[in-house]
Structures are given as C-alpha cells and as structure tokens.
Amino acid sequence: MALLGAPSLRPGSLASIRVSALLAFGAPAVAAPARACFSRPNRSLVSTAATPANDRFESAQLTNAIQQIDKPSRPQQYKDVVLSSLPPTATPSDIRSLALGKTRNDLARIEFLYTKSMRPSGRAIASFSNAGHARTFEETVQGRILGGRQVQARLQSAERRDAFLQSHYASWSWHYQLPLDLIEYERGTLVLLRNIPQDTFEARLEERLASRYDLRQQDRWRGKRTAYPGYFHDKKGYGGSHDVVLGGVLKLPKAHPDATTTSFIVRCQSAFEANRLVRRWHNTYFAPATFDIQDTAGRYRVAASVLY
Structure with a gap:
C-alpha cells in the first residue's frame, strides 16, 4: 500500500x-x-x-x-482611589493628612462628590500620577478614622472612574453642570449658602454681601464642560465650553417645584474671604429686613460651607 x-x-x-x-x-x-x-x-x-x-x-x-x-508585562494602571464614609466637614487638607511622604507629594487632585442640594455626599476621588503611590495610599487609608468615621478606600482605573462619575451625576438635570464645573475651576473660594427664601434675587444678595466681603466682579466666564449632569438625557450637550456672564453670586435651581427655600453660590476672591464668610453666616437666622422681603419669623436658618 x-x-x-x-x-x-x-x-x-x-x-x-x-x-x-x-x-x-x-x-x-x-x-x-x-x-x-x-x-x-x-x-x-x-x-x-x-x-x-x-x-x-x-x-x-x-x-x-x-x-x-x-502582551504587556505590567497590569492595568490604577491611579484613582475612591474614598467613602467621609465626614461632611472633610476638607482636602484632611485627606492629604492621611498620606505620608512621597505619596502625599504625588496626590495631584481631590474631587468631592455632591448631592443635588450641593452638600457633600461623603465620597471623594483622589487622583495620583503614579500607580504605586495610589496603591500605597489605598492600603494606608483603608480603615482609618477621620472625623469619627471609618474611611473606606478602593482603587479605580481611569475608565472605571469615569463610569463612577456618570452613575452619580448623569441622571441629574443639565442645570447642575455649570455649578459643578465652577467648583472645578474655583474650588476653595466658593461658599454655598442654603435655606434662603426662594424670593431672594442674585443681584440683591450680591449687593448686600459686596459691601462686607471681597467678591468677584461680573465678567464673562469661560470654562470647559467636564461635569456629567444631563449626560443620560442628551449626550450631544456634553463637551464643549461654557460662555456665560457671572457675577459674585449664582442662584442654584430648585430642589423640587414646591421648594420655599433655595441655595446660592458666592464667588469670593480668595480662600480667606470664603472662610470669613462661612464663619459669619453659618447657623445664623435669615434677616428679612436686610433683604426687603416678607417676614420669615425666624424660620430660615442659613447653613454656609466652602465648596472644594
């Protein structure tokens, strides 16, 4: 065969x-x-x-x-650390104090996440330029006590970080995009005033504050659109740049249609002025005679805080 x-x-x-x-x-x-x-x-x-x-x-x-x-010899780079269970009064200095040595020097950015009332949500994202320092920071911070709370830390990649921000903000109204982008550019010099009567106008509040505090002058503000509010509703509106005229005070949208109070963002020239405004206004009762509106009978107690 x-x-x-x-x-x-x-x-x-x-x-x-x-x-x-x-x-x-x-x-x-x-x-x-x-x-x-x-x-x-x-x-x-x-x-x-x-x-x-x-x-x-x-x-x-x-x-x-x-x-x-x-095939790359190194694993995917994780340079972002998501922090949760933070106290509402936490500041960037508090978070930096948790890092040591070179890790603290490599901490490039700290971004706090807010609720729709612009109050701290207890979560923040710490970004590093070196993946090794990010991992060291996560191991150091995990389980630490800050402000009476046990902090939780989790490493994230850049893609997971963007997805995390989208899941938090993308279902909001697009009206929140400007306030969040303003925080990105002027963090530490912005003051949030809450529980002010809805009938108060931006110009009237700015007129009263400008005589005692060093506020930013009215100008044309331009900044990149980086926040995700409204992203799930219309992705075409995401990206590009803001081009609006802003003064020293910005009125925020209503939390709901029947709200009787509102919040304002005050744009100070420096962090010193912002902290001085907070010390003077926090936990004080709104004085209606000062703003020429109806008698509030002490129902409105103002809460002031710095936005980071």
Missing part, C-alpha cells in the same frame, strides 16, 4: 519560517502532521484538505505566540 506523506519543509518555505519563529519565541513546536493512508494517491485531497488544515494550525500557533510576546 502506498504511503502519502505531507509536503516536506524546504528551506525558505513559508511553513519552515513559521516553525522557526515559533521555536525562537519559545512557543510549543508544531507536531508533524500524521501520515494518511490511501489505496491510491489522490492529489485533490492533498491540495484541498491536508495542506490548508496544516496552514491554519500553524498560523494559529504563530499568532498565539506573537500575542504572548506583545
């Missing part, structure tokens, strides 16, 4: 080059194809069945070897 073997690997042929590449890259050698037995040689079977199957097998082995070589 005649034996029909696979085509020999001639020097310089494509198959010999592939096998050489596999051996050079440390991939498993390709086993020699099994000899098929036929009563009569059938060249059509050899050309259409045996050879293409071998070529596909060798190509798959070579591709797998190259993928193993091209």
Whole structure:
C-alpha cells in the first residue's frame, strides 16, 4: 500500500519560517502532521484538505505566540482611589493628612462628590500620577478614622472612574453642570449658602454681601464642560465650553417645584474671604429686613460651607 506523506519543509518555505519563529519565541513546536493512508494517491485531497488544515494550525500557533510576546508585562494602571464614609466637614487638607511622604507629594487632585442640594455626599476621588503611590495610599487609608468615621478606600482605573462619575451625576438635570464645573475651576473660594427664601434675587444678595466681603466682579466666564449632569438625557450637550456672564453670586435651581427655600453660590476672591464668610453666616437666622422681603419669623436658618 502506498504511503502519502505531507509536503516536506524546504528551506525558505513559508511553513519552515513559521516553525522557526515559533521555536525562537519559545512557543510549543508544531507536531508533524500524521501520515494518511490511501489505496491510491489522490492529489485533490492533498491540495484541498491536508495542506490548508496544516496552514491554519500553524498560523494559529504563530499568532498565539506573537500575542504572548506583545502582551504587556505590567497590569492595568490604577491611579484613582475612591474614598467613602467621609465626614461632611472633610476638607482636602484632611485627606492629604492621611498620606505620608512621597505619596502625599504625588496626590495631584481631590474631587468631592455632591448631592443635588450641593452638600457633600461623603465620597471623594483622589487622583495620583503614579500607580504605586495610589496603591500605597489605598492600603494606608483603608480603615482609618477621620472625623469619627471609618474611611473606606478602593482603587479605580481611569475608565472605571469615569463610569463612577456618570452613575452619580448623569441622571441629574443639565442645570447642575455649570455649578459643578465652577467648583472645578474655583474650588476653595466658593461658599454655598442654603435655606434662603426662594424670593431672594442674585443681584440683591450680591449687593448686600459686596459691601462686607471681597467678591468677584461680573465678567464673562469661560470654562470647559467636564461635569456629567444631563449626560443620560442628551449626550450631544456634553463637551464643549461654557460662555456665560457671572457675577459674585449664582442662584442654584430648585430642589423640587414646591421648594420655599433655595441655595446660592458666592464667588469670593480668595480662600480667606470664603472662610470669613462661612464663619459669619453659618447657623445664623435669615434677616428679612436686610433683604426687603416678607417676614420669615425666624424660620430660615442659613447653613454656609466652602465648596472644594
């Protein structure tokens, strides 16, 4: 009975080059194809069945070897740490105090997450430029006590960080985009005044505050749109830049249609002025005679805090 073997690997042929590449890259050698037995040689079977199957097998082995070589030796970089269970009065200085040595110097950015009333949600994102420092910070902060609360820390990649911000803000109204972007550019110099009667106007409040505090002058404010409010409703409105005229006071949208109080963001020239305004206004009762509106009978107790 005649034996029909696979085509020999001639020097310089494509198959010999592939096998050489596999051996050079440390991939498993390709086993020699099994000899098929036929009563009569059938060249059509050899050309259409045996050879293409071998070529596909060798190509798959070579591709797998190259993928193993091209595979990055380092894991995905995790440079963001999500902090939760933070006290509502936590500041960037408090978070930086939890880091030590080079880790503290590498802490590039701290972003606090807020509720719809612009109050701290107890969560923040600490961003580093070095993945090793981010991991060290997570291990150091996990379980630490800050303001009577046990802080929780979790590493995040850049993609997971964006998804985390979208899940928190994207379902909000697009009206919150400007206040959040304003915090990004002027953090530490903005003061949030809450529980002020809804009938109060921006111009009237700014007129009274400007005589005692150093506020920003009215100008055309431009800034990049980076916040995610309204992203789930209309992705076309995300991106680009703001181009609005802002003064020293910005009135925030109503928390709900029947709200009788509102909140304002006061834009101070410096962090010193912002803290001075908070010390003077926090936990004080709103004086209606000062703003020429209806008598409130002490129902409105103002809460003031710095936005970071």
